[in-house]
Amino acid sequence: MAGARLEVGVGQRPGILKRLAAMAPVRVFAISGSESAEIETLLQDLELEQEIVLTDSPSSANVLLAMGEFPDSMHEPARRIHDQLTRPRRTLWLRQNVSAPSEAIFPKAIREDAHCDLALLLRKIHRDLLTGVEPSEAPILPDEEPALWRGVGPYGQGGTGMTGGVPYGRPMPETAPDRDGLALDQLSVRVGPFFRPFPSGLTLALKLQGDVIQEAAVAENPFDAQKSNPYFESGDPFIRALSEPVPVVEMEMARARHHLHWLCNALQVHGLGALGLRTRAIARSLRPGVVAPIAQLRRILRYSRSVSLVGAGVGVIQPDKIRDRGLGPVARAAGLREDLRMTDPAYQELGFEPVVHAENDVRSRLWQRLDEAMQSVMLAARSGNATSGGGGRVEGPRGVITLDGNSLSLLLGLLPDLLHGLEWGDAVATVVSLDLDLRDVRSQRVS
């Protein structure tokens, strides 16, 4: 029997099935708190590793990769994700400062800093797990049923509602009128904070009818409660440009990379994982003036009509709501000609003209960022030794950054209206197209 051979004792050579499984690609579910730029880069590089698979849901992943510091309100969700991983499971926690004191979110996690060889480490963890060298981690959350079965009859039957009683402690969905005036069931769900297509920390409280969003609300930003922010302390050229002149070439290359990494995530959500990886690889090896790989990517997307398949007419914002708020690519994709670089002498000398798209939907936001990435790569090649910045206001990849904040929280506030009445897939595409980052929202407002 195959089952008998699989049970190996200590010191024995593991069975063939275990050795094959140990050689399989590592299935990783990644969750991030507020992490440093270094750790973020590690994750981006990890996707290019062929023997690592980042899964969309934890149920089929063996390794939980936790990155950065998690504010208090994210502890329980993080632990629940940990428990939802399949067995055998193991957690790897990457932190800026491994010895930093913290309440143990993952008591048994392997802790590492940003200087580890992440892919190698993950493969070793996977191998040890599957060959039985390391035991699987036990669940963290207490083994408590949500509530006891309550009902009238001996099997919990009876009472009111669809099946009567309260099966398994959770009530059946409430009945509510839908927009056609029919009284039907309405699912109240909170999605997040570790739903992969959404930015980390974003939780949406939704009322769903089938796949249509009846009502959406944005839950509190968990990063509001955090005191320090590694992102703000990183050497990000746009943050530095607030207080000192920074070479244009550095800023423009950073902008192009930012847009390409965003594009990679968006393509993955839209089912184009392989093209997404190609985008990542382009972003990693980007050099000033070399636009051919991006142009080729653009041609593929245009000929396959992919961009309009996923985004034509989806997520349209009224331009008046975002006019003159410094929302960068989102505003420019709505046909608004706003860009701080237009008034910057360094950029005027380079003949800078902002890229503008008029459709104002998910499609035009995709083209907008792709075109801006190409433009930035070209600008970087022409800019020579030009510098810009130091004026307290700078055009970042997500829009205007000033010393008092940015307007990303405005976009968060627009979400409930934007998502109302959308089909689920369109809603996700809309959230992705806005390029939100909840850590960024907070850091800017606090500083």
Added chain:
Amino acid sequence: MISYGRLLGELATIAVVLLAGVYATVVIDLWAGRMVARAPVRAFRVLTFPIRQTALFLLQQPATTERPDAPLWALAPALLAAIAAASLLVIPFSPQTSAAGIESGIVYFGALMALVMIAVYLNGWSANSVFPMIGGYRFIAEALSYEMPLALVLIGAALPAQSLSVSAIVISQDSLWNVIRQPLGLPIYLAAGLGVAFWGPLALPDAADLAGGTESELSGVQLLLWRTTRIAVLVAVAAMGAAVFLGGWTGPWLPGAVWMTVKTISLIFIMVVSRHLVARVRLERFVVVAWTVLIPLALLDVFAAGAVVLAGSPR
């Protein structure tokens, strides 16, 4: 009529075709993904990937949720496997093994493919979880839209053969393949076929925007079986396409089974590569396009095929 000995032979053939087809599809998919991503291809790793992945899934713990509908959940991949295996029974891989007595092969195939809808919905519904349920809900709308074009182009192919039997359709393409005689047929068939296997641009029920949709609560052997049987359906769709539009086992020099294999693999290749180049379509857009473009085009295909047949007939 079919003897028990013949049935055993058919079973063995179907098992070999499906397993080899699934293996080939997974390898082609991985290879095509690497090419599109401009990533280096390590041939040995790509070729051994299906085996290693299977081993891992066999060792993972099967997942469950609170109060799932466990029997129906187990039934979903079993139904997909039954659909794929039974549909291969009417697809002739060589002149000798042609169609075990089922004369209305096209009707039979269409009836089986309609059941895919039930399997996917069962898989989504049974988990008692939001994302799989939305995935299942989506797929019903998708399936109701691709069903008609799929059946219509097959009817178009039956017109020159004057028969609903797949063998007769293969023989009717002796002089000219249907892909040339009915140029609209194969593209529409492949588009609908992507829907049947919910693959690539039409992978709506298990999309990334639903955290895997109907797959999101699966792990280990459940996930292995679901993905395998779903690819088996893709293989069956490709084999049917090869028989009906690419002349099946007809071809010079080589034995019929080789021709059929080559043609099936090439259709699998087209369907698999589409996953890496074309984004997932919005559901509503697909429904509108299916009803206002695909179905009228499929009807046009049927009547154009009919006109060609009439013009070519001696009367």
Added chain:
Amino acid sequence: MLTALGGSLIIALVAAGLTLGLRSLGGLLTPPCTTAPERVPFLGGLSPDTHAWSRFHVRYYAMALLFLAFDMEMVFMYPWAVVFLREGMKAMVEMLMFIVILTLGILYAWRERALRWA
């Protein structure tokens, strides 16, 4: 000897049986989920407030009805395809009339936005 459909039923049952058998094998190698938190459905980290099973509004029901009409039409087309060549132009014209009426139905449904629901 079996009838052809009996044979196909046996093949379907064997395939389904093998799948079910493999599935239970997976359960033997590793124990199923044991604790309550491991069984919570995935929603991105939070736990659901209610069951997911719900009586939702199938908004594409108009399209589903349209499908029914066309499905019946398709049933007529199968025998039609077999006798098509024998009946000649008569079969062609008759089916064309039938289809044109149905296609007008699609256009009407499309104009009434029956194919969209969000």
